[in-house]
Amino acid sequence: NFEVRRVLVDPGSSVDIMYAHTFETIQLNERNLTPYVGSDLQGFNGTTTKPWGYVEMKWRQLDS
Template identity: 40%
Template structure:
């Protein structure tokens, strides 16, 4: 059973109205500023993140479906890419829509990833919990003040 307790709030400045931002391994990279959004019907990678991961535009799969934002505006993805996402010991391959829109985050992980991972997010507690073969694991809110990528000990600044 996955649950949250008052003790889980010890590492959180409460009260707060913060978004849940985590750092996860995407492919071979540790990517910061990943927004967890249970309201998003797809997983999204912003083009500047795609480029920072040294992924080539020619490798994108064609995507013919527009995305509709919360204000009803249409955004056409540049394409889609499949990448492995690792949280704790659990890895899953996910399809990301790659879009070219200014956004303060690098990636949005929405319901597709949350459901595949069986993640239970708690915005209040600023953490994710999910079942694995080893038991329940968690990912706490990651550093959010920097928009850096880490690879093999190297940092690339956006």
């Protein structure tokens, strides 16, 4: 139950990244993660990283 003022929704992206600070700010922790078993993710600069996991979140839009 958090009020979020801005959200970027990109239906064309294959992955959405949540920074650790954001993850902690909305009071999620490692228990909320489902282990990621896919391949490493590759960035635009060619570096790769292994995700911690993924979390499915429900949200609703309120009219202002």
